[in-house]
Amino acid sequence: MKVDGILFDKDGTLFDFAATWNTWAADVIRHFADGQSDIMARLAQAMDFDLGAGRFNPTSIVIAGTNREAAECVAQALPELAIEQIEHVLMIRASDAPLAPAVPLVPFLDGLMAHGLKLGVMTNDSEFGARSHLQSAGIEARFDFIAGFDSGHGAKPAPAPLLAFARATGLAADRVVMVGDSAHDLIAGRAAGMQTVGVLTGMAGHDELADLADIVLPDIGHLPGWIME
Secondary structure: OOOOEEEEOOEOOOEOHHHHHHHHHHHHHHHHHOOOHHHHHHHHHHHOEEOOOOEEOOOOOOOOOOHHHHHHHHHHHOOOOOHHHHHHHHHHHHHOOOOOEOOOHHHHHHHHHHOOOEEEEEOOOOHHHHHHHHHHOOOHHHOOEEEOOOOOOOOOOOOHHHHHHHHHHOOOHHHEEEEEOOHHHHHHHHHOOOEEEEEOOOOOOHHHHHOOOOEEEOOHHHHHHHHHO
16 A cells, blocks of 8 residues: 555535535634625625525635634734634534545445555644534544644644644555645645645645645545555
């Protein structure tokens, strides 16, 4: 096999980004605006969210950013609220976001584990949000390592949280593959000396990922074929 361990991004990788996070963003905007159309418009602009289409613009920093960075976007439209207050609301609402798995995750992960692979998740979401989502999907126990931007290892695109997975599992970095849907994921993987795989279940297209990835796949369901070839 090409690798001994796989580190997954969460949103846009394990779970389809648009189906999960467009709904969350629309809900957050309605919550903070409390029905006021002018505030909704300000929030949408700050979050780079298309209200009419009900989806993030590909340029939104919320897509690959941390919960804190998302809170800073919201704060541009709601300067009267403390960043910490906004961040808490986003974290709680993110934990309840509707999940749309990219593939049936239980058999997919069980298949990888059957080959002795170590598995981890590193997301720029909070660790609370990550564990809530993984638990809701019934897959939390299948991971040897789960980290968010607030777990003490830093956030992507820095390589430190990826190297924390390698240390935690006792694997050489070059025997780990970072799998993600954004440039942040793949830049972090390259900087950590890992192999990198891009998937197209996020907001980035093939051309945005190709130069940073060893291969770009339609979704994680194609990963075993690449690992075993």
